[in-house]
Amino acid sequence: MTVGTKKQIVEQHQKNVWLNSAIPAVTPVGAQDFSADGFYAPLDERIIASAAEALEAGQTHYVDVPGIAPLRQAIADYLNATYGTALAQGNVIVTAGAQESRFLTIQMLSEATGKIAIPSVVHPGVLKAIGVRPLTVTPMAVDSRLLATVESIQAALEAGNRLILLESPSRLTGAVYDAATVQAIQTLIVKYEATLIWDQGFAPWVTDYAAAKAGEQVVAIGEAFPGSGLSSWFIGYIAAPTALVPTMQSQKQIMAICTSTAAQYAALEASKLFGDIQRSQLQRLQAARQTLAGLLQAQVEVISGAAANVVAVRLGGGQKEQAISRLEAAGYRVSDGAAFGAADVVRLSVSHSDAAETAARLVQGA
């Protein structure tokens, strides 16, 4: 039997190009996987103990939609201490990972206008979240590091956009805006009475990071306490001005009720250990990135980036396809920049450094 309605549904979905973009995995599979957004990290036994203890104590029931109070507070405290914000617990929504943070901010903060401006090179999860309920999208031109330029942000605002999404670090290249540029962007956002979704998920892997200040027309999103071994547990955050919290909280209520308690209690423990975890992971990643970038630099163009967890290289004229197929044939995985909107770029996530040399050789075609 053929079902006409189904055919229509499938056709409509297929036409929705946003929805069909593929998103990278959150955690790599083994040493030869350079494709994930997160990286492998051991799980501290104190995190296991805390999560297990909470479950055994009966924390197996629904909890508050925006998250358990101590975790919301811990996230606010961390952001305040690290980025100089003045967030309270009520500004924080705990999410089931970075993608839910994207989805809730993109879809709910665009309700009034149905529009959003995004960098022409951006994480495919952004495109996917847009595709769930398609919006009118203004792409913003990017510079050589694949960050949206201030001019393009201004142009998008002048064209009537009131919701802007930016990544710093770029999830493709790891490049960041410097303090002066962040200041200029925030001034524009204030001037146009716009809202800025600021994805700072990779920020812990940057030294001297300049953050847009969440809470002042800025909604910051990211993974909660990354590098703590929780990437497969799916735990993220949204830090938003008080007035913007209810709409996202209501939507979270109807699409999830709350975030899993095991992940929340694990993240709460991770918040206590994060100072040490972040320092040691950053050191480890920096060393690994240096090795990888050094090997790659010999023959290909490494795009300038600041985050220690990714290296992006430019491979033009069919080189990229060749490199990816050589890598795949040898059991290696990388991220194709095409999914981000950069057809001649390949992203290698820094996770294990063991396989770096082979990976670099395969990229170079040596």
Add this chain to the structure above:
Amino acid sequence: MTTTAPKQGTNLLYALIAEARGYSDAIILGRGDPDFDTPPHIIEAAKQAMIEHHADDVPPEGLLSLRQAISERVKRVNGIEADAETEIVVTNGGQEALLLMVLTALGPGDEIIIPEPNYNTYHDALKFARVNKVSIPSSAETHFRTDPEKVRAAVTERTRALLLVSPNNPTASVIPQDDLQALIGVAAEHDLIIIADDIYDLFIYDDYKHVSPASLPGGKERTLTLNALSKSFAMTGWRLGWVTGPADLIQRTKALKAGITGGTSIISQYAGLAALTGPQEPVQMMAEAYTRRRRLVMDALDDMGIQYGIPQGGQFVFADISFTGMDSAELAQRILSDQHVLVYPGAAFDKERGQYIRITFLQPEDKLREGLERMRVAMKRVLGSG
């Protein structure tokens, strides 16, 4: 305080929950959260997963081993054939599954037929998807039966789907097999997708029988079915559910899932695997407890002279309070303020259902008894003071 709560729908419920929290002696007969904690062997499996699988790869559609266990479960319990590779998506609870089914089947301007009253967040999900609903009202006198002929009469050119929640929340009605077959017939005639919610399928009372639409002739190819472990294994805090359906639709569900949350927590997935493949006695034990408690609630309501639809399944009773002359939001507010007992107003499920309240039996028997006794006191006062 006797003012009617100004909020509506899901927000009204959350406002009442917030007030109840302020009372140290509150008895919650509102929220659909089992009083039982998750069975220990499931927690043990989660702990093991934290040690052995904390960084496993998590595809958006869920772990294959879990999807295989789900495939076996829906075959064994529901008679649904669902291929683990292509016809199942694991979700963050039934709630995400619900939104995914709506977004898979429907787009802006489409219509869905909904027997009312119904689980309130379907309305919110439809609003998000900009879908129009066509309501088919039901009442306590018919034990909230949905007449297939009424559904047939409600179909328009824009109708694309039919929602079937059985056992239903809040009415606790179960769709009988012959009605279900007739409803599938209507769906086939008008080429509608069936959105089925089986979340209460393990809690069925007396001689009622739960049948999944996807298990009946003509059902599978047009039905998306959700289920979750929240109610059956007392796992509300884990956020683990799934959608099953024909591969062409499920492929879209998977793409949407990737856009909404990307994946489902690895630890919850392993906990779910343990629930589905481990001992099933805890479910049996809970079902027996609910059977006893259901009787307590029915007896108490009979004593108070309150009419209700026979709870054929689920974890609650939907009672008609129209004789009080009060709106359900106002009555729920009075019962809460006066006796610190939280019941849910029917108005939160459907604004036309202002004459009902929902009473859950998700409290131990002694607490449930006390809650019902306090409710009796509150009702007396309400009726005495008018």
